[in-house]
Amino acid sequence: MPTQANFSSLDGLHTFPRLLFHHAKTRPDAPAMREKSLGIWQTWSWADVADRVRALACGLAALGFKRGDNLAIIGDNRPHLYMMMTAAQCLGGVPVPLYQDAVANEMLFVLQDAGVRFVVVEDQEQVDKMLEVKDQVTTLEQIVYDDPRGMRHYNQVFLHDIHELMEMGRIHDRNHPDFLNTEVEKGHFDDVSVMLYTSGTTGKPKGVCQTHAAFIAAAQGGVQVDKMTADGDILSYLPMAWVGDHLFSFAQAMVAGFTINCPESAETVMTDLREIGPTYYFAPPRVFESLLTSVMIRMEDAGQIKQKLFHHFMAVAKRCGGDILDGKPVAAADRFQYWLGNLLIYGPLRNVLGMSRIKVAYTAGAAIGPELFAFYRSIGINLKQLYGQTETCAYVCLQPDGQVKSDTVGAPAPGVEIKIADNGEVLVKGPMLLKEYYKRPDATAETINPEGWFMTGDAGFIDEDGHLKIIDRAKDVGKLANGAMFAPNYIENKLKFFQHIKEAVCFGHDRAEVCAFINIDVGAVGNWAERRNIAYSGYADLAGKAQVLELIKTCIEEVNASLAHDAMVADSQIHRFLVLHKELDPDDDELTRTRKVRRNFIAEKYKVLIDALYEGKTNQYIETEVKFEDGRRGKVAADLKIIDVKTFPVARKAA
Amino acid sequence: MSRQIGDVILDLQSISLRFGGVKALTDISFDIREHEVRAIIGPNGAGKSSMLNVINGVYHPQDGKILYRGVERKKMEPHMAASTGIARTFQNIALFKGMSVLDNIMTGRTLKMKSNLLLQALWFGPAQKEELEHRRKVEEIIDFLEIQHIRKTPVGRLPYGLQKRVDLGRALAMEPQILLLDEPMAGMNVEEKQDMCRFILDVNDQFGTTIVLIEHDMGVVMDISDRVVVLDYGKKIGDGLPDEVRANPEVIKAYLGAGH
Numbered sequence: 001m002p003t004q005a006n007f008s009s010l011d012g013l014h015t016f017p018r019l020l021f022h023h024a025k026t027r028p029d030a031p032a033m034r035e036k037s038l039g040i041w042q043t044w045s046w047a048d049v050a051d052r053v054r055a056l057a058c059g060l061a062a063l064g065f066k067r068g069d070n071l072a073i074i075g076d077n078r079p080h081l082y083m084m085m086t087a088a089q090c091l092g093g094v095p096v097p098l099y100q101d102a103v104a105n106e107m108l109f110v111l112q113d114a115g116v117r118f119v120v121v122e123d124q125e126q127v128d129k130m131l132e133v134k135d136q137v138t139t140l141e142q143i144v145y146d147d148p149r150g151m152r153h154y155n156q157v158f159l160h161d162i163h164e165l166m167e168m169g170r171i172h173d174r175n176h177p178d179f180l181n182t183e184v185e186k187g188h189f190d191d192v193s194v195m196l197y198t199s200g201t202t203g204k205p206k207g208v209c210q211t212h213a214a215f216i217a218a219a220q221g222g223v224q225v226d227k228m229t230a231d232g233d234i235l236s237y238l239p240m241a242w243v244g245d246h247l248f249s250f251a252q253a254m255v256a257g258f259t260i261n262c263p264e265s266a267e268t269v270m271t272d273l274r275e276i277g278p279t280y281y282f283a284p285p286r287v288f289e290s291l292l293t294s295v296m297i298r299m300e301d302a303g304q305i306k307q308k309l310f311h312h313f314m315a316v317a318k319r320c321g322g323d324i325l326d327g328k329p330v331a332a333a334d335r336f337q338y339w340l341g342n343l344l345i346y347g348p349l350r351n352v353l354g355m356s357r358i359k360v361a362y363t364a365g366a367a368i369g370p371e372l373f374a375f376y377r378s379i380g381i382n383l384k385q386l387y388g389q390t391e392t393c394a395y396v397c398l399q400p401d402g403q404v405k406s407d408t409v410g411a412p413a414p415g416v417e418i419k420i421a422d423n424g425e426v427l428v429k430g431p432m433l434l435k436e437y438y439k440r441p442d443a444t445a446e447t448i449n450p451e452g453w454f455m456t457g458d459a460g461f462i463d464e465d466g467h468l469k470i471i472d473r474a475k476d477v478g479k480l481a482n483g484a485m486f487a488p489n490y491i492e493n494k495l496k497f498f499q500h501i502k503e504a505v506c507f508g509h510d511r512a513e514v515c516a517f518i519n520i521d522v523g524a525v526g527n528w529a530e531r532r533n534i535a536y537s538g539y540a541d542l543a544g545k546a547q548v549l550e551l552i553k554t555c556i557e558e559v560n561a562s563l564a565h566d567a568m569v570a571d572s573q574i575h576r577f578l579v580l581h582k583e584l585d586p587d588d589d590e591l592t593r594t595r596k597v598r599r600n601f602i603a604e605k606y607k608v609l610i611d612a613l614y615e616g617k618t619n620q621y622i623e624t625e626v627k628f629e630d631g632r633r634g635k636v637a638a639d640l641k642i643i644d645v646k647t648f649p650v651a652r653k654a655a
Numbered sequence: 656m657s658r659q660i661g662d663v664i665l666d667l668q669s670i671s672l673r674f675g676g677v678k679a680l681t682d683i684s685f686d687i688r689e690h691e692v693r694a695i696i697g698p699n700g701a702g703k704s705s706m707l708n709v710i711n712g713v714y715h716p717q718d719g720k721i722l723y724r725g726v727e728r729k730k731m732e733p734h735m736a737a738s739t740g741i742a743r744t745f746q747n748i749a750l751f752k753g754m755s756v757l758d759n760i761m762t763g764r765t766l767k768m769k770s771n772l773l774l775q776a777l778w779f780g781p782a783q784k785e786e787l788e789h790r791r792k793v794e795e796i797i798d799f800l801e802i803q804h805i806r807k808t809p810v811g812r813l814p815y816g817l818q819k820r821v822d823l824g825r826a827l828a829m830e831p832q833i834l835l836l837d838e839p840m841a842g843m844n845v846e847e848k849q850d851m852c853r854f855i856l857d858v859n860d861q862f863g864t865t866i867v868l869i870e871h872d873m874g875v876v877m878d879i880s881d882r883v884v885v886l887d888y889g890k891k892i893g894d895g896l897p898d899e900v901r902a903n904p905e906v907i908k909a910y911l912g913a914g915h
Contacts (some may be wrong), residue, residue: 038794039806149799150857267804 014189015212017053017090019254021184024050027257030230033079036264036272044079046257052080052166056087057180059169060118063142063160067092067186070114070195074098074107074129075122077236077249077262080146080162084120085250089193089212090184093118096195096207097241104129110197111137114207114438119143120162124150127159189213194250195438196243196390207438208243208390217431218388218395219251221414225398226360232258232279233357237269243390244364248282251393273354281361285368288383291353292375313341314378321346321378326402346379355381362386364394369497370406377404385409387470391447391454392416393432397468408467418468419453424485425474426460427453459487461568471569476599478509484571486514488599491572494562498555499524503584505597506574507610513575515613517606518552519583525551540638543579549643552579556645564648573647576613578620580606581638587627609640618642660881661689663722664865665710665833670719672705672889679705680716683891685884687833692859692866694876696900697886698909703869704746706886707835710867711743712736738766742831744822746838746869752811756821759810760796763828764789796824799861800854816847823854827862834858836868840875848872852879877901885909 013019023032028047035042044052065071071088073095075081085095096114098107100122107129111119117139119130123146130143144160145151151161173180193212197205222228236249249260258280263272273281299310320334330338350356361376361383368385376383382401387409388394396418399410412418416430433454437443448454459477460470471477471490478486488506491514495504502521508514522539525548529536536542560573584590590602603610605624612620623637665687672680680702687693695703708714709721712731721728723739742763750759768775768789774782797803800820805813810821819839826834839855840848856879858864870876876883877897885893885900887909893900900906 036803038791038798039803040794150861152861264803265801271804271807 014216015089015184015187015191016086016193016216016251016254017184017187019216020046020053020086021050023254023257027230030257031259032253032257033082033260033262034276035079035262036268036275039264041261041275049079049083053083053086053090054173054180055166055169056080056083056162057090057169057183058172058176059165059167060087060093061091061179061183062168062172063118063165065091065093065118067183069093069118070096070116072096072098072111072114072116072119073121073240074119074126075100075146075240076266077238077240077245078122078146079260079262081120081122081240082236082250082260084144085194086254089187090180092183092187092191094192094195094209096197097239097246098197099239099241100126101239104132108133108136110205110207111140113205114195115139117141121145123147124154127151127154131156187212189216190435192435194246196241196246198390206440206443209435209438210393210432211435214432214435215247215251215393216255217415218247218393218413219255221395221416221432222247222252222398223256224414225400226280228252228256228258228280228360230257232256232359233276234258234260234280234282235263235269235273235276235278236260237263237266237272238282243388243394244282247394248280270354274352275354277354277357279357279359281355281358283361283363284365285363285372286366288363288368288376289372292372295349295353310345313337313345316341317346317378318374321380322374325377325380325382326404342380349379350381353381358382360384364388364409367493368406371497373406387468389456391434392428392430392456395432396428396430396456399467403465403467405465405467408463408465408469411465411467418462420461421455423474424459424461424471424477424487426456426458426468426470428456429453459485463566480508480514480571481510481512482571485568486572487569490569491516491559491563491574492597494559495555498558500528500551501555503591503597505584505599505602506572507603507613508572511614514572515610516556516574516577517602517609518556518577518579520548520552520579522583539583540581540636543581544638544641549579549641552577553643553645560645560647564650567650570650574645575647576616576642576644578609578613578640578642581622581640582624582626582636585626613642660691663687664689664724666720666722666725667710668720668722670706670709670716670721672702672709672714672716678889679714680709680886681889682719683886683889684719685891685894687865687867688882689832689865690859690863691881692855692868692879694880694883695867695869695886696871696873696876696883700888701886702889703886704837705889707743707837707867707869710736710833711741711835734766737829740829740832741835742826742829742833743835744819744826744837744839746841748815748818748822750810750818750822750825753809755807755809756802756813756824757793757797757806759821760793760824760828761789763825764792766829792830793828796827799827799857800824816843816850819843819847819851820854823851823858827858827864830862831864833865833867836866836870838869838871840870840872848875855879 013022023046029045031043032046032049033044071093073081073084088095098110121127127145134140142158144162144165146162148161189212191212192209193215195207195209197207234248238245253260261276263269316337320330320338323330324338358381361381364386384399384404387397395413396416397410398413419427421427429452457474458470459472459474460468463469472487476489480486486508491506492504495501500521501518503519505517506514520543525542534545534547542548556574556577563573564570590598592598608622609620619639619641621639623635626634626636663686668684670680670683695706697703705714709716712733712735715730770782770785774780797806802820810818840851852875859866880897883897883900885906892909893903893906
């Protein structure tokens with residue numbers, strides 16, 4: 001079990017309730033939370049929040065909530081739900097946020113596993129889910145709801161309006177004025193502060209128990225690296241059950257004392273973003289991507305002059321924007337151009353995106369395309385990446401200002417130690433590690449090795465600047481015949497960043513060299529072909545065109561060139577490829593429903609093609625059965641050309 | 656449901672409506688009780704929309720009496736119906752396409768605005784206070800109908816299903832006692848229909864609004880109405896609880912067709 005014994009904190013503020021009451025005492029009128037209600041942003045000061053948390057905690061106690069009880073929290077990001085987290089912590093209970101869009105049956109496991117007695121939910125929809133499973137969750141006693149809409153006809157005695165709970169709490173507080181302070185005093189930094197369930201893509205979800213000390217340490221580290229101050233704003237719109245939201249909107253807000261802003265509804269997030277203009281922002285790569293796409297589409301509709309201006313200054317930004325942000329030397333002429341561009345283009349653009357005030361923006365969760373990443377940085381938005389998982393409070397690596405690279409996840413965060421195991425797996429140690437998996441000592445023992453290292457399951461390496469580079473899931477990483485590491489996902493991601501390539505599957509485990517299957521992106525390549533007057537009838541036809549193959553070949557050569565720069569993966573350059581005659585499809589079991597490649601299945605199904613690639617043939621005939629969406633079956637046949645690709649000499653030999 | 660269905664609020668007695676030689680409605684009598692959901696069904700051309708138009712004063716029947724809360728209603732204009740608490744939505748959405756959702760719903764408050772035009776234009780004194788009050792009401796409706804995300808979007812840019820919802824919002828802004836809905840679910844997909852049903856029932860339940868609706872989707876009608884009246888060729892051929900109407904052989908023959 002990891003130890004937090006060396007944990008020490010200023011002023012004894014080592015639990016979240018103490019932090020909250022500290023803010024309420026020292027800066028009572030500063031805004032703590034905002035929520036848009038009936039079209040107007042309503043603000044709660046730290047004193048208001050502390051007052052409500054006090055009432056809620058006493059209310060919970062009056063209902064019989066005890067030290068060690070788990071409180072399930074289900075709903076969109078609402079101030080009252082965040083307050084409930086602290087309320088439970090005041091009493092030594094553990095908040096367990098659940099994903100609000102799950103159906104009742106998916107929640108059942110977590111509710112049973114956590115032995116939940118108390119649930120607080122957002123609205124009628126969630127109440128209905130709870131009523132549906134109440135019989136099966138034998139421990140469940142009380143349900144509290146935030147939004148009374150539609151609840152008039154529910155007369156079950158175990159249902160409570162949150163305002164009713166606060167009223168009960170205030171009475172309880174008057175009758176036992178010392179009760180809450182004593183309870184807060186009992187709180188210890190090594191107590192579990194929150195339980196976050198892992199998504200459970202492999203097997204059943206597991207409850208990750210994190211202590212106050214762990215989350216406070218993680219939050220302090222992040223606050224320190226990004227110099228976050230109490231006057232910041234964050235838009236809290238990602239699921240409360242997700243570790244990132246808990247870190248940014250709860251732990252860091254408590255530590256740094258900045259304001260969290262809850263959007264009006266899931267659909268209004270973009271509007272709310274513009275209205276709030278957060279200083280601190282987090283979004284997964286796909287959000288940044290769709291924002292960029294919408295900008296580009298609207299620019300196409302703009303007038304000639306605007307388009308010219310836009311493209312001119314975007315070129316300037318591409319040339320020097322990133323360097324200016326990183327504080328690197330830039331020629332005076334470029335600096336002037338950038339200043340002008342900032343006035344005319346970048347500033348207004350940031351404003352439209354709601355990012356005018358952003359000091360730090362983070363993305364994580366998936367690989368982000370280098371172009372996309374560079375775009376935001378070039379227009380002056382300090383977009384960075386971080387790396388972490390539920391088990392590490394989403395706090396392992398951060399990109400410090402001035403050392404941002406698109407292909408690494410940054411340097412180890414303050415207090416975190418990183419080691420790469422012999423099989424390439426990333427091992428992590430630090431104060432932010434989980435205490436345990438709830439009621440699963442077996443799982444805890446499996447993921448934390450005897451020396452106290454947490455095994456992330458990700459494969460990666462540390463580059464020359466000391467930054468961690470994640471390449472793949474450890475279990476997918478193989479070895480080439482010469483013993484060099486082979487990380488298929490890493491290469492495939494590089495390929496997929498080209499707009500012309502939709503899917504790629506690389507092979508190379510136990511082989512002398514790497515070969516690839518490619519799926520072209522019909523939209524992008526089709527458009528490319530049309531502009532060159534290349535006629536085609538459909539995917540298979542387009543995929544077989546000599547010009548298209550030449551196009552893909554240049555893409556792959558670029559990837560090879562970039563792989564050659566990296567000693568660790570230089571041997572994984574692609575030697576030969578073919579463009580598949582059909583698109584990989586979940587209906588044919590080639591992709592999962594979340595569109596991940598099912599590598600082994602594909603290897604089996606297209607064995608002839610793989611053999612042909614490695615035998616050095618120039619073409620191969622194949623016939624494949626396909627399922628159409630209406631359930632009919634058909635056959636596609638093609639004679640696929642196999643193309644050799646130029647490889648590059650390795651820049652530096654692997655040690 | 657615990658909502659109490661009250662006394663007769665609107666009583667239509669022997670209504671006949673003719674356009675020249677065409678008999679749109681012939682000797683139709685039925686009543687509407689307070690807080691109920693009352694459906695009018697019938698094949699195309701049965702006279703359903705004419706019936707609604709009679710209720711809110713667009714058409715004036717040649718024969719028959721209309722008692723509103725026990726008092727016989729004189730010949731009246733639509734705005735008079737509106738000021739007595741009858742609101743409606745239209746089969747073909749009647750919104751201002753170029754105006755935002757917020758402004759469209761605000762138009763539903765017109766009848767409630769008391770201060771004079773000049774003060775309103777100057778945004779001064781009582782007019783300012785009044786508008787804030789109306790805006791709050793409108794925001795409550797926006798919240799109720801879950802259309803916060805399109806508050807400032809021009810109505811013309813919205814998909815059909817949402818326009819229908821805005822239309823409902825505009826009618827609700829009047830805080831009506833009787834809400835007439837002319838095919839609120841026409842042209843919607845299943846999900847939009849479910850949403851609309853939920854909103855109609857919520858309106859009925861939370862505000863106690865009496866609802867009169869015309870609808871073609873039999874599933875919807877049978878599910879959400881308390882009582883159903885059936886018209887065919889301008890005549891009433893059935894009236895009663897959904898199950899009674901469904902079992903009525905004449906209704907089956909006229910409306911549902913022989914095959915059902």
